[in-house]
Amino acid sequence: MKKERSYMDSVHFNGRVWCAIMAVILIGIPFLECAIFRTTPDMRALLLGLIATAPMYWIVGVIEVFTYFPMLGPGGAYLSFITGNISNLKLPCALNAMEQAGVKANSEEGEVISTMAIAVSSIVTTVIIILGVILIVPLTPVLESPVLAPAFAQLVPALFGGLAIVFIAKNVKITIFPLILMILLFIFVPALNSGTVGIMVPVCVIITLIEARIMYKKGILG
């Protein structure tokens, strides 16, 4: 028991320290660039740009912490929030790993497997982007060619097709209502599109949780 506490404690300690360091560095970078190039930001544009962007992103960022942290587990979450690309890469990767390993997300094994998968995925992503940048001149015409471009444009549907069937098949009862609701909403509400799907994730998570709670209390989810 003592061992377990010390592992989790070190996960939290390291994770929080890394997040703090990264926050300071990333905020420091534009200041550093101002000093290097002896310039200052266009204050009016900075203010307008921030007003247009920051409030919504801050709210989304806060909601994402509450939505994704329990799914990723502590070890994976600290790293995922720093490396980004959570919904289109880290989370599907962790889910697939736990599914393959046959471990439950809320178990200790699940947490460790999820952390491992996210760490490997982060390393591989960083390395591939480095290779992509090194090879950017020969790669650009290939990746942007009219032949290949449609494939990358459809990454999300291709990813969630495979992922959805596995999870839906295992959780049919709690899936039906949110699935139909989301499909109808996205079809008939024009404001819902690729720009707003990130906001709909927590909304749908809350709806599904409430529905699951009611079904559980009524004994439907035996």
Added chain:
Amino acid sequence: MAFSINSPVLYVITICVLVLVLTQAVTTLRRSLRRADELGIDKAKVKKVLRTAAVFTIAPAVAIVVGVITLSKDLGIPLPWLRLSVLGSLSYETVAAANAESAMGLRLGGGAALTASQYVTIVFVMSVSIMSGIILLVFIGKRLHKGMVKREMKDKKWAEIFSNALFIGMITAFVGFVFSDVLLVREGNTSGLIPVFVFFISMVIMIVCGAIKKKTNWGWINDYALPISLIGGMACAIPLTAWLG
């Protein structure tokens, strides 16, 4: 120093941050491997997880490279490289950069040469906007986890349903998104059907992989079912786009 969006010093900054990110990823990996050992998780299982995660990551990571290339036309290579490797994602960064540019009367994708002042303005907007998640984690990460553990202790069955419901909530939101443009058909535009077809093709490939596994007992096909369905779906998008796009 003379400014350029591809100035060597900007590359140096990006590379320094990436070294830190890689360090964090490697230490996290090592700690989790040690813990897996302590928990007695089978070594073969661990190897399989590492291999599958690496293979699965390739296609989405190449898609991120495409994002870097797209944004590099306006912002140079080092900034999109940094933003898409750390914290960001293409949709976030595109909106943040576009908002900053439009505040200066520019247009993202317009190809205007940026001045140093315009450039740092964009970097400020991108950096400040994306910061709330990691700052919040510093303060509440541990407490949030304690809450999860407490719930777990109280009712194990509900804790399991809770975590499944989280995943289903996320997945169904993205499934809804796949259907977001189907009504364009009413205007004679069939491109909105492409994601729907790709989604179902990927689903079918996944089912076929499962069926082959059952018939043949080939473990590897199960291990790589998700990357196979992902790449299969993406590949089918090419003829589908030529047909419907």
